[in-house]
Amino acid sequence: xxxxxxxxxxxxxxxxxxxxxxxxxxxxxxxxxxxxxxxxxxxxxxxxxxxxxxxxxxxxxxxxxxxxxxxxxxxxxxxxxxxxxxxxxxxxxxxxxxxxxx
Numbered sequence: 310x311x312x313x314x315x316x317x318x319x320x321x322x323x324x325x326x327x328x329x330x331x332x333x334x335x336x337x338x339x340x341x342x343x344x345x346x347x348x349x350x351x352x353x354x355x356x357x358x359x360x361x362x363x364x365x366x367x368x369x370x371x372x373x374x375x376x377x378x379x380x381x382x383x384x385x386x387x388x389x390x391x392x393x394x395x396x397x398x399x400x401x402x403x404x405x406x407x408x409x410x411x
């Protein structure tokens with residue numbers, strides 16, 4: 310299992326766990342019919358609420374960039390020239406065929 314697959318598996322398990330908690334909370338704490346509605350309702354109003362929502366997003370994005378091999382990170386012309394030539398045997402033969410990267 311590659312690091313990417315392990316990370317995606319962990320994030321998928323975390324995603325499912327969060328939604329299980331959300332659904333449980335919605336069903337457990339819902340109001341019965343006839344209950345008075347809340348007087349104040351709105352979205353995030355303070356910087357603390359925005360930080361509470363954005364910090365985990367930034368942490369996960371940072372972990373994703375740090376753990377994954379970002380395309381182009383190691384794509385320098387000198388890195389490509391320093392690679393050894395690749396050899397592969399054709400199926401059914403014992404001859405090695407050389408492929409030189411251009």
